[in-house]
Amino acid sequence: MxxxxxxxxxxxxxxxxxxxxxxxxxxxxxxxxxxxxxxxxxxxxxGPSTPSAGSASRRTSSATSGTTSDAPAQKGPQIVGAPASLAALVRTVYAGGDLTRTASPTAAAALKGRRAATGTLDARAEVGSWMGTPVAVVTSGDDVTLAVGPTWKVVGGWWPSLGVEKPSLGPGxxxxxxxxxxxxxxxxxxxxxxxxxxxxxxxxxxxxxxxxxxxxxxxxxxxxxxxxxxxxxxxxxxxxxxxxxxxxxxxxxxxxxxxxxxxxxxxxxxxxxxxxxxxxxxxxxxxxxxxxxxxxxxxxxxxxxxxxxxxxxxxxxxxxxxxxxxxxxxxxxxxxxxxxxxxxxxxxxxxxxxxxxxxxxxxxxxxxxxxxxxxxxxxxxxxxxxxxxxxxxxxxxxxxxxxxxxxxxxxxxxxx
CATH class of the missing domain: 3.40.630.190 (LCP protein)
Incomplete structure (x- = not known):
């Protein structure tokens, strides 16, 4: 210089x-x-355009395993844009189910004391990839769930609707x-x-x-x-x-x-x-x-x-x-x-x-x-x-x- x-x-x-x-x-x-x-x-x-809640559109992502479903609505959140396996994982999150094997240790600890959701929740998923690994973000109201595939696992997010006080986003x-x-x-x-x-x-x-x-x-x-x-x-x-x-x-x-x-x-x-x-x-x-x-x-x-x-x-x-x-x-x-x-x-x-x-x-x-x-x-x-x-x-x-x-x-x- x-x-x-x-x-x-x-x-x-x-x-x-x-x-x-x-x-x-x-x-x-x-x-x-x-x-x-x-x-x-x-x-x-x-960012992609936001579909209306309960949209009937269904998409399949080449970056994920499984496909989206046109089956009748199931109890729990309906995940627009999610492959079946990811949708099932998110339903487990909102139903209060066991995440021991399907979440990272930090995410599992954050969600351990959550309360189960009540009523019907609509959610939206976007799927992409990072250096060949599938990644997904699922939003439902103010909640955000972060997941990594191909065998989907919750790795972080924030869930105020479930009573989770702090985001789980790794150590800071x-x-x-x-x-x-x-x-x-x-x-x-x-x-x-x-x-x-x-x-x-x-x-x-x-x-x-x-x-x-x-x-x-x-x-x-x-x-x-x-x-x-x-x-x-x-x-x-x-x-x-x-x-x-x-x-x-x-x-x-x-x-x-x-x-x-x-x-x-x-x-x-x-x-x-x-x-x-x-x-x-x-x-x-x-x-x-x-x-x-x-x-x-x-x-x-x-x-x-x-x-x-x-x-x-x-x-x-x-x-x-x-x-x-x-x-x-x-x-x-x-x-x-x-x-x-x-x-x-x-x-x-x-x-x-x-x-x-x-x-x-x-x-x-x-x-x-x-x-x-x-x-x-x-x-x-x-x-x-x-x-x-x-x-x-x-x-x-x-x-x-x-x-x-x-x-x-x-x-x-x-x-x-």
């Missing part, structure tokens, strides 16, 4: 999704969601590393430089954060030696990148999701773009001077990528670039939150076609659902940065106290 890219302003950034409050001077703005894991998780879906706090690969056509997605490094966290209590990491941060690599933090993926793949981020930040990051440029633009366009408020007009020098105008707009895939990658025309260079990436993630997550948990299976399916991850279906399903439990006013954003220096012939960013304070702040999963 050359001298003209040095940051001129390390203060607060303009809001993407306002209003937001900050309790620490180096935590910049928030406005959240999904989680999401966000756009990088493909959670920027607009939790963090996932979102990686944007610099792979060009023909290059391996998982063995090139990490162009984007964003840690997405949730605290399990309605708060969260998105922390960008300057890619030139010079640190010990998990593969040995020292180097720029984004080079860990070149030497050891995304697992080495996660290990390096864990060691540097002290955060027990669960795993990663990684996308390339083409996959990113494809997901954004498939899901109808990203509604966002651009704080200041940006001219993307690397994208034939594409102009991203200030103000509210919906970015296409190419526009979102250009905004997330530009650094040369920004006063704070790569730090501003990382800030923009966080803005895009937050905006996509807000869209996902508005779509609701029912949109998660479609988003995970879309991501699985173009991205890579080492997270299990249970991990990603409970994490993304957890992002829907987050309040937009309780999510902060920051960038781990430092002073400029050199190592050999290369320009680097030196890890300093400001970044270490940010890491410490994020240990509860919340950056507000």
């Amino acid at each position: 050359t001298s003209e890219h040095r940051p001129a302003d390390r203060g607060r950034a303009d809001d993407v999704c306002r209003p937001v409050r900050s309790r620490r001077s180096f935590a910049v703005r928030a406005g959240w969601a999904t989680a999401a894991v966000a756009l990088t998780l493909g959670a920027c879906t607009s 706090p939790r963090w996932v590393l979102a990686i944007g690969s610099d792979a060009r056509p023909g290059q391996p997605l998982e063995r090139t430089r990490a162009d984007v490094l964003q840690v997405i966290g949730i605290d399990g209590n309605g708060g969260g954060g998105v922390m960008g990491i300057a890619r030139d941060l010079y640190v010990p690599l998990s593969t040995g030696g020292r180097g720029k933090i984004n080079s860990a993926m070149v030497f050891g793949g995304p697992k080495a990148q996660v290990s390096t981020v864990r060691n540097v930040t002290g955060l027990p990051v669960e795993g990663y999701v990684v996308l390339g440029f083409t996959g990113f633009t494809k997901i954004v366009d498939e899901q109808g773009g990203i509604p966002i408020v651009i704080p200041k007009t940006v001219v993307a020098s690397h994208a034939r001077n594409m102009v991203i105008k200030a103000g509210p707009q919906t970015l296409t895939g190419k526009q979102a990528l250009a905004y997330a990658r530009e650094r040369k025309t920004l006063p704070d260079g790569d730090f501003g670039r990382s800030r923009h990436q966080g803005e895009v993630i937050l905006a996509a997550a807000v869209k996902a939150k508005l779509a609701g948990p029912i949109a998660i299976p479609s988003a995970l399916t879309s991501f699985s076609k173009v991205g890579k991850s080492n997270l299990t279906a249970e991990q990603i399903l409970t994490f993304t659902a957890g992002l829907h439990q987050v309040s937009p006013l309780e999510v902060g954003r920051g960038v781990a940065k430092g002073a400029f220096g050199t190592a050999g012939a290369q320009s680097i960013v030196v890890l300093g106290n400001e970044a270490r304070r940010l890491f410490a702040q994020f240990r509860d999963g919340n950056l507000t």
